[in-house]
Amino acid sequence: MAYKITDTCVACGTCQGECPVGAISEGDIYSIDADTCISCGTCASVCPTGAIEEA
Numbered sequence: 234m235a236y237k238i239t240d241t242c243v244a245c246g247t248c249q250g251e252c253p254v255g256a257i258s259e260g261d262i263y264s265i266d267a268d269t270c271i272s273c274g275t276c277a278s279v280c281p282t283g284a285i286e287e288a
Contacts, residue, residue: 235267235288236277242284248276 235256238248242262249257256269257276265276267288277285 234272235270236265236272236274236285237267237288238263238265239284239286241282242280243282245281247279247281248285251275251279 238257240262244259244261244263246259246263249259249263253273253275254269254271256266256271258264258266265285272287277287
């Protein structure tokens with residue numbers, strides 16, 4: 234199951250650099266492409282605000 238970024242995202246960019254498949258894109262709130270996400274959980278483990286959860 235892919236991960237998603239909730240509205241508690243502060244757009245710090247930490248997750249984007251950690252994604253091994255480049256599924257995270259920048260914006261006011263970052264977003265994860267569900268088709269590209271491999272559900273590894275790396276992004277969720279590095280998010281300082283806990284804004285990333287399983288979809």
